[in-house]
Amino acid sequence: MQIYLPIAELPVSVLLILGMGAAVGFISGMFGVGGGFLLTPLLIFSGIPPSVAVATVTPQIVASSTSGVLNYFRRKAVDVxxxxxxxxxxxxxxxxxVWVFGLLRAAGQLDLVISVSYMLFLGLIGGLMLLESLRALAKTRAGVSASMREPGQHNFIHKLPFKMRFKRSRLYISVIPVILIGASIGFLGSVLGIGGGFILVPALIYLLRVPTNIVIGTSLLQILVTMAVATLLHAVTNQSVDIILGLILMVGGVIGAQFGASFGQKMRGEQLRLLLALLILAVALRFGVNLVLQPAELYSVAPLAM
Amino acid sequence: MRALFAVVLLLLPGTALAEDLRIFASQDEVAISSNFNGIDIGLFGAIRRDRATVARAADYDVVVTVAGPPADLVVRRKDEILQLWINRASEVFRSVPSYFATLSNRPVRDITNDAVRERFGLGSDRVVLDRSAAGDAGPEEVELFRSALVRLRRSEGLYVDEPRAIAYPMEGILQARLHLPADTPDGLYTVRAYLFAGGVLLATDVASFEVVKTGIEELAFDVSRQQPLLYGIVAVVLSVMVGWIGGVVFRRD
Incomplete structure (x- = not known):
């Protein structure tokens, strides 16, 4: 069954998009990540223009994080x-x-920046996660229980001024790193069409030492709001949010996430992180290959931006 | 030059034409609805010959062009920089038809000469002639971009050349089928028909049809352009609702 997308201005197969939404939802439910970093490339590789793909994944992330946030609120696992x-x-x-996104699109370099950033970020995060999970797996094999948070360790971040108390996370830290982390996730999210959970969660754990049980709910709330803002801004500045495409993705994603979550609970944390790391590296590799290999067609046509 | 002169003479108003040509599209409006996946529309025409005109030795040839709404396009070329393939040079082409079809009863180059083809834009290779607005590149360089534009549009099915699309079901009647692809742009399409005999243009006619989005597609598109803030708010509210409903329906605790 085909459906015509009003903003992307092309027809797509409903089942294909539903399936993509469900598959990414499954993975996001399983690993507790938004899945934008997989969904945006999938849409781009299936022929949706990158500008529409990025802008449309933002409301999809809003939907998927809403159900997650509600869950964590009920368990009081959110540091508001x-x-x-x-x-x-x-x-x-x-x-x-969003502003930079518009500039890049007009300059014809949006695809390049998306590809390079995906390759770098996913490669970096995927590599780090791979090492970390391999180390954790080796440790568990050796009989030591793996822990994400090693208490009592202080890093340079704890020496910064403007300290603020975060009661639920039992933290007394400077707001500077918090602001920097928040702003860069927001920036990356709207340029790359990712929620940024896979960067935010490790940043909160390793840099700010937020307790693991608070991290996911808190990061989901942050992602929910920044992606809602990004959706609004993409709609206003770039007018490339495709609401029909978004809705199909959301429905698929919500369903997939439920199965993913119950599947994920059956697996061990280190194994999950290893799998996620491999997945992230695979996407990074795919972008890298596209950039390095000589394309069959060197020319491309795009509407001239105003 | 002489051919051009003859053509101009023929187009002058009030010139007595021995032959007359009419062209029609099978519909005035093509609706893009949610199940739109491209469409075929019929083109029909009639050739009428004045009783006083003697029958010509050569057969009639008909060329029909269909041009979609004009758009300003930018063509970019990737170059290898530091091992990476990156968009570098670009050329802007203004008022290029977003869709262009050339239908004829036999290859256009066999019907008439280059000057006429160029003058009337017969064939997708003849249509994008407007030179770059930037203009710091040489003509050979611009030509590379121009031919790339035509090649890309052809491979997307947006520029079509069908040298055997026009048939004559009976004398004086012509018919053709025009395919509009799934990603056909919306707007006004102009159908121009040219009647030739022995390479000489005898008559022309113009018709048009409109491709419009309808229903939810029209609504979503219009709101996204005219009320972008409202569109954004609706998108956010919808997403929160879907997420919330999903969370409630699949509540696990």
């Missing part, structure tokens, strides 16, 4: 104050991201 600081910074970041 920390999320508040993150998302004020995040909104500023995402506004500048």
């Amino acid at each position: 104050k920390l999320a508040g600081v993150l998302l004020v910074a995040g909104s500023v970041g995402s506004a500048s991201g």
